[in-house]
Amino acid sequence: xxxxxxxxxxxxxxFAIGTAGxxxxxxxxxxxxxxxxxxxxxxxxxxxxxxxxGSADGQIIVFFVMTVAAAEAAxxxxxxxxxxxxxxxxxxxxxxxxxx
Amino acid sequence: MLLLxxxxxxxxxxxxxxxxxxxxKAVSGxxxxxxxxASFLVSSxxxxxxxxxxxxxxxxxxxxxxxxxxxxxxxGFTLRLDPLSAVMILVVTGIGSLIHIYSTAYMDQERxxxxxxxxxYLNLFAAFMLVLVLGANFVVMFVGWEGVGLCSYLLIGFWxxxxxxxxxGKKAFIVNRIGDFGFILGIFLAFVRFGTLDFQEIARAxxxxxxxxxxxxxxxxxxxxxxxxxxxxxxxxLFVWLPDAMEGPTPVSALIHAATMVTxxxxxxxxxxxxxxxxxxxxxxVAIVGAATALMAGTIGLVQTDIKRVLAYxxxxxLGYMFLAMGVGAFAAGIFHLYTHAFFKALLFLGSGxxxxxxxxxxxxxxxxxxxxxxxxxxxxxxVGALAIAGVPGLAGFxxxxxxxxxxxxxxxxxxxxxxxxxxxxxxxxxFRIVFLTFYGERREASTEHPVHLHDAPRPMAxxxxxxxxxxxxxxxxxxxxxxxxxxxxxxxxxxxxxxEMAHEGGAGSxxxxxxxxxxxxxxxxxxxxSYFFLRNTRAAQAMADRxxxxxxxxxNKYYVDEIYDAAIVQPIRIVSEQGLWKIxxxxxxxxxxxxxxxxxxxxxxxxxxxxxxxxxxYAASLFFGVVAILGYYLWR
Numbered sequence: 001x002x003x004x005x006x007x008x009x010x011x012x013x014x015f016a017i018g019t020a021g022x023x024x025x026x027x028x029x030x031x032x033x034x035x036x037x038x039x040x041x042x043x044x045x046x047x048x049x050x051x052x053x054g055s056a057d058g059q060i061i062v063f064f065v066m067t068v069a070a071a072e073a074a075x076x077x078x079x080x081x082x083x084x085x086x087x088x089x090x091x092x093x094x095x096x097x098x099x100x
Numbered sequence: 101m102l103l104l105x106x107x108x109x110x111x112x113x114x115x116x117x118x119x120x121x122x123x124x125k126a127v128s129g130x131x132x133x134x135x136x137x138a139s140f141l142v143s144s145x146x147x148x149x150x151x152x153x154x155x156x157x158x159x160x161x162x163x164x165x166x167x168x169x170x171x172x173x174x175x176g177f178t179l180r181l182d183p184l185s186a187v188m189i190l191v192v193t194g195i196g197s198l199i200h201i202y203s204t205a206y207m208d209q210e211r212x213x214x215x216x217x218x219x220x221y222l223n224l225f226a227a228f229m230l231v232l233v234l235g236a237n238f239v240v241m242f243v244g245w246e247g248v249g250l251c252s253y254l255l256i257g258f259w260x261x262x263x264x265x266x267x268x269g270k271k272a273f274i275v276n277r278i279g280d281f282g283f284i285l286g287i288f289l290a291f292v293r294f295g296t297l298d299f300q301e302i303a304r305a306x307x308x309x310x311x312x313x314x315x316x317x318x319x320x321x322x323x324x325x326x327x328x329x330x331x332x333x334x335x336x337x338l339f340v341w342l343p344d345a346m347e348g349p350t351p352v353s354a355l356i357h358a359a360t361m362v363t364x365x366x367x368x369x370x371x372x373x374x375x376x377x378x379x380x381x382x383x384x385x386v387a388i389v390g391a392a393t394a395l396m397a398g399t400i401g402l403v404q405t406d407i408k409r410v411l412a413y414x415x416x417x418x419l420g421y422m423f424l425a426m427g428v429g430a431f432a433a434g435i436f437h438l439y440t441h442a443f444f445k446a447l448l449f450l451g452s453g454x455x456x457x458x459x460x461x462x463x464x465x466x467x468x469x470x471x472x473x474x475x476x477x478x479x480x481x482x483x484v485g486a487l488a489i490a491g492v493p494g495l496a497g498f499x500x501x502x503x504x505x506x507x508x509x510x511x512x513x514x515x516x517x518x519x520x521x522x523x524x525x526x527x528x529x530x531x532f533r534i535v536f537l538t539f540y541g542e543r544r545e546a547s548t549e550h551p552v553h554l555h556d557a558p559r560p561m562a563x564x565x566x567x568x569x570x571x572x573x574x575x576x577x578x579x580x581x582x583x584x585x586x587x588x589x590x591x592x593x594x595x596x597x598x599x600x601e602m603a604h605e606g607g608a609g610s611x612x613x614x615x616x617x618x619x620x621x622x623x624x625x626x627x628x629x630x631s632y633f634f635l636r637n638t639r640a641a642q643a644m645a646d647r648x649x650x651x652x653x654x655x656x657n658k659y660y661v662d663e664i665y666d667a668a669i670v671q672p673i674r675i676v677s678e679q680g681l682w683k684i685x686x687x688x689x690x691x692x693x694x695x696x697x698x699x700x701x702x703x704x705x706x707x708x709x710x711x712x713x714x715x716x717x718x719y720a721a722s723l724f725f726g727v728v729a730i731l732g733y734y735l736w737r
Binding site for chain 2: 092093099
């Protein structure tokens with residue numbers, strides 16, 4: 001029997017993986033992908049709660065999150081492309097010009 | 101209708117200030133004169149209608165709009181025409197019109213834009229002065245009061261490129277500010293005491309209480325109001341600005357600094373006659389200050405050499421007379437003198453203006469002389485004015501001055517009466533000193549570089565001079581005392597405005613007649629003395645000055661009042677401001693606070709900026725750990 005807790009644990013694991021990816025990986029595209037994983041972990045939580053409570057609200061919010069995520073991916077990739085043209089690199093550590 | 105009286109000159113001001121640069125002299129002068137003459141005509145109609153009413157119903161009130169309504173304070177922009185303001189509006193618009201006409205010729209050497217600027221100020225002045233005299237409560241009066249002060253400042257400093265003129269303007273403004281401070285405190289006190297600022301309601305409220313026997317709240321209130329009057333009307337101790345105000349164009353001196361604005365203080369006391377008569381302590385002070393000012397200014401006037409300055413001190417002296425009248429409770433006599441003085445002093449100023457105009461700007465009496473033949477029109481009108489102010493029987497000044505002296509004597513103020521009599525002797529002497537030095541004797545050379553083309557007054561100036569000369573002769577006949585077969589009609593006309601019972605001494609006829617003969621004799625004696633010293637035996641004047649060199653020096657330095665004020669007030673303020681306020685309070689404390697605040701931000705920012713590393717992952721880490729910390733706090737709380 002799959003209970004709400006199973007979903008939540010899976011979601012927490014996915015979120016932790018995403019977070020670790022953002023911190024550990026040195027490639028901007030991978031970081032973007034990790035952010036998508038984090039978003040989908042949250043989506044999973046929403047849907048799980050929605051089902052457990054017998055309400056459609058969770059699913060509706062997930063649609064919103066997916067829309068925003070799509071837009072975010074588009075803008076994010078565009079920024080990554082222009083950054084790459086600028087520095088010939090995808091390493092986030094090479095983009096530190098905006099400091100004190 | 102009442103609003104129209106004040107509004108017409110204001111419209112003239114707006115036209116001249118808005119389009120003056122693009123208008124020719126004829127148009128801008130015509131607009132200004134048209135506005136004030138129209139205002140005069142409307143005033144005449146209004147006064148005509150007022151006179152047609154029964155004596156006790158002679159009040160027209162017009163509330164233009166409700167201005168301030170806040171709790172207990174309810175002030176309307178209300179204008180009121182009663183006998184007192186009727187006299188004032190006729191003086192302001194009537195004499196104002198003549199002076200506007202005179203100015204069209206006097207100022208014709210100015211550039212077009214300056215000419216329009218001059219007339220715009222003159223119209224603005226008339227508008228504010230009319231608001232002052234028509235205002236039905238203290239607040240509206242105060243608007244006019246400050247407005248005329250502003251116009252006075254602008255017109256004294258009209259030739260602002262001349263340092264002395266702009267300094268004189270500032271001096272007038274600042275000295276008046278001191279008086280106005282007292283005035284506004286008096287207004288506050290009146291509101292606290294009576295809960296209203298309307299003159300009629302205050303008079304009604306005060307009539308229910310007994311006059312103060314000792315110095316109390318009414319005395320304090322009236323004394324504060326009187327401080328305002330000393331500033332505006334150039335009395336001791338605030339008279340120092342008026343002689344300097346002669347830096348302005350001469351028609352301005354005639355209109356503002358002789359006929360109208362400087363009489364505002366007298367008018368204000370007359371307007372609050374009921375209030376002042378309930379504060380006998382203040383009235384005594386008013387009378388003493390008036391008499392002292394009259395004498396002091398009269399003595400200074402004897403030795404001044406600038407023709408306009410002599411006239412300025414004469415004005416101060418005559419204003420002292422008016423305050424003396426107010427102080428002894430002869431309110432009608434004071435207003436009567438205000439009204440006759442407006443004619444002959446405006447005439448004398450305009451006459452001196454014609455002399456100055458003819459001599460190309462020369463104002464020094466010692467460089468004039470023998471102008472009788474070249475300037476016959478100016479000469480004759482000036483002599484009429486001088487006779488009127490000296491108090492020669494039959495002319496305007498005789499009736500009003502005698503009325504004041506008689507009331508002073510009848511009130512038992514023998515010392516003040518003696519001072520008044522002495523001042524009238526001085527008046528005759530210094531006025532005829534001007535006449536003899538200017539128009540008689542040998543022609544002395546003028547100092548101005550450009551050759552002087554002597555000419556009598558141009559036509560508009562001559563009209564104004566003749567009209568005022570006629571006024572100076574006839575103006576007194578509205579107030580001929582009963583003893584000479586007159587009805588003292590002006591006093592009866594004014595009586596309802598004062599809201600108090602006026603004393604009509606009927607039995608003292610022989611005393612009044614004796615005093616009249618005495619003061620006439622004194623006036624004639626004064627003229628005789630002047631003719632001895634300045635016409636027949638000119639060396640005697642010099643010998644006299646040498647013999648009493650000390651007195652002469654004190655008088656020609658105006659009792660060193662300016663120097664005393666400079667040492668006692670101006671310099672200490674300067675030193676405290678410079679050494680204390682500037683170098684310590686401003687440079688150290690205030691600048692220190694401002695710079696310190698800046699320094700604090702600078703230092704803390706220098707530390708905090710290290711956080712901004714530019715590394716995206718560092719930001720993400722701080723975000724993450726921040727969220728973990730907050731969530732952790734709520735979980736384990």
